[in-house]
Amino acid sequence: MLGLLASGCTTDAPPLQGGWVGTHPERGHRLRGELPKADGPLKTTGVLIVGAGIAGLACARALAKRGIDDFAILDLEDQAGGNSRGHSIGGSACPLGAHYLPLPDAQAREVGELLHELGLAREQLGRTVWDEKHLCHSPQERLFIAGEWRDGLLPPPEGAAAQAQYRRFSDRVTQAQRELGFAMPSHRARWTPGHTALDSQTFAAWLDREGLNDSRLRWYLDYCCRDDFGAGADIVSAWAGLHYFASRHGFHAPGDEAGEREPVLTWPEGNGWLSAQIVAPLHERIHLGRTVLRVTERRQGIELLAWNEAADAPERWAARAVVMATPLFVSGHLLAAPPDALRSLKQRHAPWVTANLSLREPLLQRPGAPPSWDNVRYGSTALGYVDARHQTLDPTPRAPLLTAYLALPETQRGELLKQPWQHWAQVVTQELAQTHPDLPAKLERIDLCRFGHAMSIPTPGLRGSAELAALNAQRGRVVFAHSDLAGYSVFEEAYTAGVEAAARLSL
Structure with missing residues (x-):
């Protein structure tokens, strides 16, 4: 199936297992078609949150902490968490997206409060003490350069x-x-x-x-x-x-x-660990497999049309207010009457591929620094890989479970959608073979996740634009909550945007 992947592979090697996981591009592309007619039962709630990524989950958590429990979260995927979701292969956890969180400072107070409440940090004698089990274990990172591994990523x-x-x-x-x-x-x-x-x-x-x-x-x-x-x-x-x-x-x-190297929090499933903790008390109010098609603001409230993917049927919702916790360009398509700032905003998004690779046996070691959590090749445009088993406390020797990351040029978004998973498996494997020539022959399974619009790109003029300022300040029955509001995509921006959106709602 993938003979080009393996240098030295024999023809009787078992076929590579794998495929696409995690996202369903065809669901989002329902927006390109004609809206269906919906005449079924009307579901009602106080607040609708569109999008179960970190911003949407943070908004729901903030509402719940204020004693507001009349809300529902809709998301087109089958797992909440957005770019911070986890996966597993053979019972071993690994990331689908973001894989670490830097320790927040005082400015990121909402994130700091979350981490304290989750038991990751505590105050002792006026200083924050972190649970070392959740800090990245040593060695943290290494760079392959001039034929050997060196500690750290700075050449x-x-x-x-x-x-x-x-x-x-x-x-x-x-x-x-x-x-x-x-x-x-x-x-x-x-x-x-x-x-x-x-x-x-x-x-x-x-x-x-x-x-x-x-x-x-x-x-x-x-x-x-x-x-x-x-x-x-x-x-x-x-x-x-x-x-x-x-x-x-x-x-x-x-x-x-x-x-000193910056300490970070990480888990085998990456930031999927964090999203799972946030989801746990909210899961009864999260409705997955709901592709939102249209959001309309009426005099009496909000009307929403969604497609129930499991039932393969339209679904109607009504609420007093709505939080658009989706990428801003998606919100522009969903809202029947988007604000002028959303209409005129010009924002670009980067496509990504993440690949989780399960190996039959350990890799041969190259000269230099030992295997680390984060591993990058100098000169490459790929982003390297992390070892999902690096954080495990189990001393039993096991083959690594690698998560590789590719940030693709925007021009390859169409190819990302059209090419089969085998094509991208080959791209990933050929890249990793540059540092691990024995990897292709030892590869047992590769699960790939594609994000067509993974991250907002902070191009010149975006961060200081009047459009972003207006959308960040919007109050009323329709508010926005997404890391796009900061012009780029990281956990701290998304979580803070969700908490602040909850405060701007008119209920």
Whole structure:
């Protein structure tokens, strides 16, 4: 079936098992057809939340904490969590999407409160103490470069001139933190003309003007942009490129005393662990396999038309208010009368593929740093892989369960939909074979998940746009809750957007 995948495979090797999992693009594409007529029973609730991703779940959780339990969540997929969902192969958990959460600072107070309530953190003598079981175990990350694995993901500079560029970029990040201010979530930092200037140009153009052209440094910065934003430094804004570092841990050149690695929370199933904890007390109010087709605001409230995928029939809902916790471009299609800001918003989204690979036996080790949680190949446009079994406390030796990530160019969105899973299995496997030549022959199963519009790309002009400002401020019976409101997609932005949307509702 996939003879090209395996160098050295024999013809009598068992066929590779696998396929698409996790998402159903055909459901979302129902919006392209004619709306069905629905005359069945009318379901009623106080608040409808469209979308069971992190923002929608956070909104529901916030309503429940206020004592409001008259709400329902609708989602077209069969599992809640959006980009933060888990999967399993052979009984072993692995991620479908996001796989870690940096430790939040004081600005991300809603996320901090969530993590305390879930028992991941506690206050002791005036400081936050984290449950080490949930912190990424060592070794955390490594980079394959010049034929060997090196600890950490930042490529070592080649010579004094390159080291000077690393330090100059570190200084620029520190200067931006001090003079402009950056926060996570981003709206907790006051927007200034300096931010607007950064937001008006690409990160690559800003780096060029700063004389930061070292090839290894530029590869690393491009990797960081693709990792968080789904697109490279030539596409995202300079605000986004600096925000990646300045809103969190800064940038530390090799040899800096402050260059401690950022601790992160992670689980075998990635952020699917977090979404499952949020879902647990809400599951009776979550209606999965409901593809929302139209949301109409009437004088007396909200009317919603959905398609029940299991029943293969339309479904009518009525509510006093609605939270659109879907990507903003999707909300624009769903709302019968979208606001002007939504009509005029120009927002691009990156397609992604995640692939979980189950191996028959351990991989041969290459020279250098030992197997780590996060593993990346220098020079590649792929985002590397994590080992879902890295966090297990079971000492029994087992073959790794790898989760590989591809951020694709927007031009490949159509190919992502049209090409069979075997094609993308080959793409993923050929990439991993660059560092593990024995992997194809040891591959037993590969489950792939495709996200056609996985992440908002913070292109120049988006973050500071009047449209995003208006949608973030909207109050009433229709409000928006999604990480798209920040112009890019991370857990902290999504969760905060959901909590704040609950407060803006008119009930």
